[in-house]
Amino acid sequence: MKLSSFWYVVAESDALRTGQVLERTVLSERLAVFRDASGKATAMRDRCMHRNAPLSKGTVKSGCLTCPYHGWTYDGDGKVVAVPAEGDAFKPRASRSAKTFATREEDGFVYVRLAPEADAIEGVAPFKMPYYGQPGWHTVRLVNVFKNNVTNCAENFIDVPHTAFVHLGTFRSSRKQKIDVSVQRASGSVHIEYRNETSNLGLFAKVLNPTGRPIQHRDSFHMPNVTSVEYVFNPTMRLFITSQSVPEENERTRVYTDVTYNYGLLSRIAKPVIRWHAQKIIDQDLVALADQMAVIEKYGEEFNNTAADAIHVLVESIRDEIAAGRDPRALPEKRAEISFWL
Ligand code: FES
Numbered sequence: 001m002k003l004s005s006f007w008y009v010v011a012e013s014d015a016l017r018t019g020q021v022l023e024r025t026v027l028s029e030r031l032a033v034f035r036d037a038s039g040k041a042t043a044m045r046d047r048c049m050h051r052n053a054p055l056s057k058g059t060v061k062s063g064c065l066t067c068p069y070h071g072w073t074y075d076g077d078g079k080v081v082a083v084p085a086e087g088d089a090f091k092p093r094a095s096r097s098a099k100t101f102a103t104r105e106e107d108g109f110v111y112v113r114l115a116p117e118a119d120a121i122e123g124v125a126p127f128k129m130p131y132y133g134q135p136g137w138h139t140v141r142l143v144n145v146f147k148n149n150v151t152n153c154a155e156n157f158i159d160v161p162h163t164a165f166v167h168l169g170t171f172r173s174s175r176k177q178k179i180d181v182s183v184q185r186a187s188g189s190v191h192i193e194y195r196n197e198t199s200n201l202g203l204f205a206k207v208l209n210p211t212g213r214p215i216q217h218r219d220s221f222h223m224p225n226v227t228s229v230e231y232v233f234n235p236t237m238r239l240f241i242t243s244q245s246v247p248e249e250n251e252r253t254r255v256y257t258d259v260t261y262n263y264g265l266l267s268r269i270a271k272p273v274i275r276w277h278a279q280k281i282i283d284q285d286l287v288a289l290a291d292q293m294a295v296i297e298k299y300g301e302e303f304n305n306t307a308a309d310a311i312h313v314l315v316e317s318i319r320d321e322i323a324a325g326r327d328p329r330a331l332p333e334k335r336a337e338i339s340f341w342l
């Protein structure tokens with residue numbers, strides 16, 4: 001199993017418009033992404049076969065991508081369909097075909113898989129975004145580039161203790177409350193269930209949980225790069241924050257965050273507030289994670305764990321397994337009960 005065998009988001013479907021080309025990087029592979037004549041997303045190596053100019057700086061016309069340097073033109077399969085300097089003598093040749101990668105479009109995202117079909121893994125598909133597009137549910141979608149790796153980003157997104165520091169007042173207030181947590185690793189995922197969490201949700205506690213009753217809170221990690229946070233404030237108010245952390249380079253991660261919620265009648269008016277609030281929280285994490293990486297780059301990565309970090313250890317065990325070329329779904333199931341103070 002390799003990281004390149006998984007599906008990674010390269011764009012929001014809406015952001016990849018007909019006649020447009022996007023420049024992206026996934027696992028250090030430079031890509032030019034555009035829509036072919038049929039509207040299907042094409043991900044091509046961002047390197048012209050002629051003199052290696054970046055195709056992502058080219059132009060798209062009738063579903064074909066033209067290189068900005070000498071005008072070689074590629075169709076959606078990567079085939080060269082025009083070479084201006086050859087004039088009328090131009091003939092397509094089998095040897096003139098750019099490298100293309102598999103794409104898929106789901107839940108309003110365009111995905112790419114770098115590995116060829118032969119290295120595809122059975123049962124590995126894009127993560128199903130919870131309740132995306134379902135009646136009564138609304139999604140706010142945010143995109144941010146973090147100066148850190150996927151593992152540290154994913155850990156941050158399901159790290160509860162940091163919220164009382166990094167997001168103090170924005171998202172949480174400190175209550176010196178003991179939280180009990182069940183943690184389980186099974187088939188490439190980590191599932192976390194929090195108990196006796198009440199209304200220490202900072203700014204919006206009064207709106208989200210006016211009566212201060214216990215909140216249901218579940219987090220999860222799914223190999224290789226997805227985290228999901230679920231809050232059930234009451235039977236009519238539910239919220240998911242699902243993040244896909246896409247590795248661009250070793251220390252650069254593009255994160256697509258969906259806040260999908262159902263607040264009943266409040267849903268529509270809540271949207272701008274949720275967008276503003278979610279981005280404010282992410283802005284704080286952008287700084288915290290860039291600062292962490294700056295220190296790691298200087299001194300190397302060497303962590304020291306508390307009971308609350310059991311979650312991170314399990315996430316790392318899954319990511320390490322893939323890095324070693326093994327399938328984390330074969331790891332033994334693990335369960336733990338932990339407690340920490342918040
Ligand atoms: S480098 Fe692309 S056409 Fe020459």
Ligand SMILES: [Fe+2]
Pocket residue numbers: 156157162163166167281285
């Ligand atoms: Fe955070």
